[in-house]
Amino acid sequence: MKVGLLGAGRIGQVHAKSITSNPRSELVAVSDVFVDAAIKLAATYGCESLTTEEILNDPAIDAVLIATSTDTHADLIEKAVAAGKAVLCEKPVDLDLERARACLKAIEDSDRPVMVGFNRRFDPNFATLKKQFDEGGIGKGELLTVTSFDPAPPPVAYVKVSGGLYRDMAIHDFDMVCWMFGEAPVSVTAIGSSIVDDDIGAAGDFDTAVVVLKFEDGRIAVIKNSRRAVYGYDQRIELLGSEGLLSANNVLENTVEHISVNGAISAKPEYFFLERYKRAYEAEWAAFVEAVEDGQPVPVSLADGVLALTVAEAATKSSQSGLTVNMNSI
Numbered sequence: 001m002k003v004g005l006l007g008a009g010r011i012g013q014v015h016a017k018s019i020t021s022n023p024r025s026e027l028v029a030v031s032d033v034f035v036d037a038a039i040k041l042a043a044t045y046g047c048e049s050l051t052t053e054e055i056l057n058d059p060a061i062d063a064v065l066i067a068t069s070t071d072t073h074a075d076l077i078e079k080a081v082a083a084g085k086a087v088l089c090e091k092p093v094d095l096d097l098e099r100a101r102a103c104l105k106a107i108e109d110s111d112r113p114v115m116v117g118f119n120r121r122f123d124p125n126f127a128t129l130k131k132q133f134d135e136g137g138i139g140k141g142e143l144l145t146v147t148s149f150d151p152a153p154p155p156v157a158y159v160k161v162s163g164g165l166y167r168d169m170a171i172h173d174f175d176m177v178c179w180m181f182g183e184a185p186v187s188v189t190a191i192g193s194s195i196v197d198d199d200i201g202a203a204g205d206f207d208t209a210v211v212v213l214k215f216e217d218g219r220i221a222v223i224k225n226s227r228r229a230v231y232g233y234d235q236r237i238e239l240l241g242s243e244g245l246l247s248a249n250n251v252l253e254n255t256v257e258h259i260s261v262n263g264a265i266s267a268k269p270e271y272f273f274l275e276r277y278k279r280a281y282e283a284e285w286a287a288f289v290e291a292v293e294d295g296q297p298v299p300v301s302l303a304d305g306v307l308a309l310t311v312a313e314a315a316t317k318s319s320q321s322g323l324t325v326n327m328n329s330i
Contacts, residue, residue, distance in 0.1 A: 100306045
């Protein structure tokens with residue numbers, strides 16, 4: 001499968017590795033608004049540096065991976081599908097929910113595969129937990145807790161264009177919860193605060209938040225987010241069911257544990273998402289290739305991406321109003 005990569009920034013570089021390491025895909029071209037970045041990444045992998053339009057108009061390119069700035073995602077999805085390409089697009093679909101919904105509607109009659117990049121579904125630990133849950137390992141799921149802490153806050157310049165903590169960071173966790181429980185919540189209650197970095201608060205965003213999602217049958221999910229965990233990238237899931245508990249803990253820098261009369265010492269969690277989710281990105285790309293090449297449904301649809309953004313919108317409104325927000329009002 002011949003692939004064009006749109007975006008040569010940090011996440012584009014991660015995806016370039018996944019594309020080139022998969023025996024069923026070939027990276028043939030890279031584009032970026034910063035041409036030098038595209039040229040450098042293309043040279044690294046022995047492919048061409050082209051414009052986005054050249055990639056979309058090339059009939060020899062089967063698929064594109066969109067790793068550009070968020071404000072370009074919806075437009076590029078529509079253009080790529082119209083050009084007959086299969087698409088894997090980084091989250092979110094857009095920062096504006098109505099634009100994302102319009103994108104979904106625009107491609108609804110197309111037979112081209114479109115997948116949204118929620119890589120955490122493909123983390124081996126989280127995927128195993130999901131499989132055991134679906135197989136009935138703990139009976140009915142009742143209380144799901146997701147912990148997602150970054151090691152340090154991003155620059156305020158990034159915060160100002162990110163869409164906010166819920167659309168940028170917590171959106172991964174919203175997708176995780178909906179995936180685990182297999183449906184959308186009926187209500188969202190969010191409390192956000194800015195206690196890590198005053199500049200983030202001054203920019204109108206939060207750096208610390210708790211979100212409670214309630215489902216039709218009474219199940220509850222709790223998401224905890226923070227932009228600062230000084231010990232590393234804290235990523236955990238715990239699911240309590242009627243017949244037991246499933247949990248997936250942090251991936252540590254190493255598995256050595258030092259035990260003495262003074263206690264036990266182990267390594268810290270992997271420091272950031274590039275290390276923590278390396279295998280997940282590779283598995284995500286492999287799943288996309290299999291869907292395109294073997295004619296199977298993509299495992300994370302554009303509708304899934306719109307749902308996660310809808311939950312993010314509800315969480316934003318709840319934090320701003322101090323009220324629980326019904327999903328059917330969004």
